[in-house]
Amino acid sequence: xxxxxxxxxTRSVIxxxxxxxxxxRFGRIRLGAVWVILEPMSHMIVLGTIMKLRSAASxxxxxxxxxxxxxxxxxxxxxxxxxxxxxxxxxxxLFSYKQIQxxxxxxxxxxxxxxxxxxxxxxLYIALTWYGYSTAITDPIAWLFxxxxxxxxxxxxxxxYAMLAEAIPELRTLLSLTFxxxxxxxxxxxxxxxxxxxxxxxxxWNPYLHIxxxxxxxxFKHYRLYPGVSFEYVVKCTIVASFAAYAAYRVRKYxxxxx
Amino acid sequence: xxxxxxxxxxxxxxxxxxxxxxxxxxxxxPDRNIGLIxxxxxxxxxxxxxxxxxDTPDRGKIVTNKSVSWPxxxxxxxxxxxxxxxxxxxxxxxxxxxxxxxxxxxxxxxDFSDLGKWFDEPVRSYSSGMRSxxxxxxxxxxxxxxxxxxxxxSVGDSHFKKKSNQVFAKKNENFQHHLGQPLNGRHSSxxxxxxxxxxxxxxxx
Numbered sequence: 001x002x003x004x005x006x007x008x009x010t011r012s013v014i015x016x017x018x019x020x021x022x023x024x025r026f027g028r029i030r031l032g033a034v035w036v037i038l039e040p041m042s043h044m045i046v047l048g049t050i051m052k053l054r055s056a057a058s059x060x061x062x063x064x065x066x067x068x069x070x071x072x073x074x075x076x077x078x079x080x081x082x083x084x085x086x087x088x089x090x091x092x093x094l095f096s097y098k099q100i101q102x103x104x105x106x107x108x109x110x111x112x113x114x115x116x117x118x119x120x121x122x123x124l125y126i127a128l129t130w131y132g133y134s135t136a137i138t139d140p141i142a143w144l145f146x147x148x149x150x151x152x153x154x155x156x157x158x159x160x161y162a163m164l165a166e167a168i169p170e171l172r173t174l175l176s177l178t179f180x181x182x183x184x185x186x187x188x189x190x191x192x193x194x195x196x197x198x199x200x201x202x203x204x205w206n207p208y209l210h211i212x213x214x215x216x217x218x219x220f221k222h223y224r225l226y227p228g229v230s231f232e233y234v235v236k237c238t239i240v241a242s243f244a245a246y247a248a249y250r251v252r253k254y255x256x257x258x259x
Numbered sequence: 260x261x262x263x264x265x266x267x268x269x270x271x272x273x274x275x276x277x278x279x280x281x282x283x284x285x286x287x288x289p290d291r292n293i294g295l296i297x298x299x300x301x302x303x304x305x306x307x308x309x310x311x312x313x314d315t316p317d318r319g320k321i322v323t324n325k326s327v328s329w330p331x332x333x334x335x336x337x338x339x340x341x342x343x344x345x346x347x348x349x350x351x352x353x354x355x356x357x358x359x360x361x362x363x364x365x366x367x368x369x370d371f372s373d374l375g376k377w378f379d380e381p382v383r384s385y386s387s388g389m390r391s392x393x394x395x396x397x398x399x400x401x402x403x404x405x406x407x408x409x410x411x412x413s414v415g416d417s418h419f420k421k422k423s424n425q426v427f428a429k430k431n432e433n434f435q436h437h438l439g440q441p442l443n444g445r446h447s448s449x450x451x452x453x454x455x456x457x458x459x460x461x462x463x464x
Contacts, residue, residue, distance in 0.1 A: 004355050016352035023341055093335035098312035099353050254315050258270065 084158025
């Protein structure tokens with residue numbers, strides 16, 4: 001057999017895993033494909049209807065666009081973290097092939113989630129644009145940067161969750177529930193400046209709130225960034241989380257792989 | 260040639276750390292088929308996992324310049340909802356067998372495993388015998404210097420057994436070898452250190 005470089009092996013393993021994951025997701029049940037679009041859409045329909053009935057829309061931006069810009073990234077981050085958490089368990093039998101490492105599974109799942117979310121986002125985004133909403137993104141560079149920062153943070157958090165779930169399996173349910181409060185506390189469905197300032201000071205510890213707000217600020221021209229929200233904080237959080245996650249991975253890697 | 264240098268391997272259990280090996284060193288000479296013999300739980304499978312690189316020792320090193328297969332007959336890696344063909348494709352991609360080489364492997368496995376139409380059905384619908392035949396055929400489709408066999412020769416009917424013995428005899432002539440746990444202890448005569456002996460052909464298994 002021809003010798004392959006480590007990079008080549010990693011690349012082919014990740015590619016193989018991505019195809020396998022995709023097949024697992026869409027292969028057998030057609031509902032899998034429907035659900036990825038339906039999930040953000042159902043959120044948008046329900047919340048959009050409520051806001052319409054309350055007629056509380058803000059004049060400076062369209063509420064549905066506002067919702068999409070918060071929901072799509074947030075659901076992507078949630079799925080990355082939760083999928084990474086489950087990836088060790090799901091791929092355990094594959095670690096008998098020595099080329100396949102837990103890290104490959106992490107990368108593969110992140111890529112799969114990113115691809116699926118991007119397609120979903122594009123479909124909804126195009127639909128909104130076609131319907132006549134003003135969906136232009138004011139600062140595409142900052143927008144992309146904020147989204148990728150969120151992915152990097154979620155990747156690290158997901159690995160950390162995977163380590164925790166492997167060490168204490170009972171935590172699994174609790175960890176997957178953490179995204180319920182985060183959904184409400186990250187300003188996904190409402191602008192955070194509606195909340196009392198005394199609460200926001202505490203909420204600002206949550207990096208997802210920063211990320212979502214930064215994405216929106218990059219989208220809308222007249223969106224007022226909440227004071228205290230900054231790229232700097234998210235970058236710091238990402239560095240700390242990445243360091244903790246990769247260190248934990250290095251220490252626990254062989255435990256993850258053993259049957 | 261394998262050189263095992265001072266390896267220690269332990270596992271955590273709810274009752275604390277259990278040592279499987281403590282500072283063992285040995286070398287396996289080249290051009291030999293090796294059978295591992297020992298009581299249940301004495302670490303045969305663990306040693307094979309270590310030699311195959313599927314597991315890593317706590318301390319120490321295993322050095323080899325040969326290619327080693329995954330455990331022959333590994334069925335755990337199959338995804339039930341995917342067809343046998345897609346599972347084979349997955350392993351091909353992992354091992355870098357793409358393009359024409361992949362079609363070659365697919366053809367080989369299809370012929371060898373005798374699955375016929377079932378090759379395109381989901382693996383979850385297979386019987387355990389069919390599953391093992393698929394796994395065995397898949398391992399044989401790749402050319403390794405060493406094959407790791409963990410009590411796998413018991414699979415299949417007599418026809419399949421004959422076929423698998425033939426393929427092993429042929430691989431032996433090509434200086435490819437196997438390391439493994441022989442079935443029902445027929446090789447338990449010459450034993451050294453729980454490791455075993457030279458066998459030119461494995462056809463009496």
